[in-house]
Amino acid sequence: MSPPGRFQEVAERQLVLFREDEAELLGEVEEALDAYNGASRDEAEERYGEFVDLVDAGREVLLDMRDGFAASLDEEAAEEYRLVFDDLVRKRFPRFGLELD
Amino acid sequence: MTEALDRCHTSYVTMSVLIVDDHPSFRATARVLLESEGFDVIGEAEDGSTALEAVAALHPQIVLLDVQLPDLDGFEVAARLSELNGSGPAVILTSSRDRVDFGSLVEESGARGFVPKAELSGAALLSLLN
Numbered sequence: 001m002s003p004p005g006r007f008q009e010v011a012e013r014q015l016v017l018f019r020e021d022e023a024e025l026l027g028e029v030e031e032a033l034d035a036y037n038g039a040s041r042d043e044a045e046e047r048y049g050e051f052v053d054l055v056d057a058g059r060e061v062l063l064d065m066r067d068g069f070a071a072s073l074d075e076e077a078a079e080e081y082r083l084v085f086d087d088l089v090r091k092r093f094p095r096f097g098l099e100l101d
Numbered sequence: 102m103t104e105a106l107d108r109c110h111t112s113y114v115t116m117s118v119l120i121v122d123d124h125p126s127f128r129a130t131a132r133v134l135l136e137s138e139g140f141d142v143i144g145e146a147e148d149g150s151t152a153l154e155a156v157a158a159l160h161p162q163i164v165l166l167d168v169q170l171p172d173l174d175g176f177e178v179a180a181r182l183s184e185l186n187g188s189g190p191a192v193i194l195t196s197s198r199d200r201v202d203f204g205s206l207v208e209e210s211g212a213r214g215f216v217p218k219a220e221l222s223g224a225a226l227l228s229l230l231n
Binding site: 010 | 124126127129130137197198217218219220221222
């Protein structure tokens with residue numbers, strides 16, 4: 001049984017760094033969503049595609065961050081860490097967490 | 102309270118760190134985590150032999166040293182560094198396992214302490230140095 005809070009601080013700090021390093025991308029995601037919401041029927045599909053592409057790019061960064069660190073842990077610890085990381089992503093960056101598992 | 106935090110932060114800033122782990126992803130993560138807390142990460146090494154060379158060349162104040170390395174294990178590296186007596190760095194061992202899994206090996210190696218990878222932070226390192 002693992003003590004509570006293991007990996008919490010590591011994952012929290014990783015996500016703080018993600019927010020700082022990817023601030024431009026995060027802004028673009030919100031702009032793309034606004035553009036989609038304001039798009040005409042003719043433009044909506046294209047705007048949605050642009051939004052999804054940006055979300056995918058952010059998710060890719062998060063997956064690299066998560067799986068890279070997990071690779072340095074033994075199997076049991078890696079699984080524990082992934083659960084903590086994914087849970088935090090769902091809370092802090094819900095747009096990117098939907099398919100992280 | 103603020104003064105205490107300021108002193109704490111100042112001590113981070115003045116501390117240089119060498120990170121030793123065979124996983125580049127761990128080294129990269131540890132680097133950004135520690136740098137975000139004011140530590141000066143002056144080098145990285147991927148195995149024990151390289152770590153010993155890097156300590157001789159860079160003179161870090163702290164070595165964050167993974168237990169499991171491809172050549173010498175972390176305990177052996179720590180023991181060799183402890184032979185430097187007062188001129189050697191403070192060695193902090195780390196692993197994805199818990200300290201209890203290693204019995205008395207941490208103390209016997211001469212390392213200053215042990216931080217599980219699950220609890221890696223600048224504060225955790227600092228607490229072992231005070």
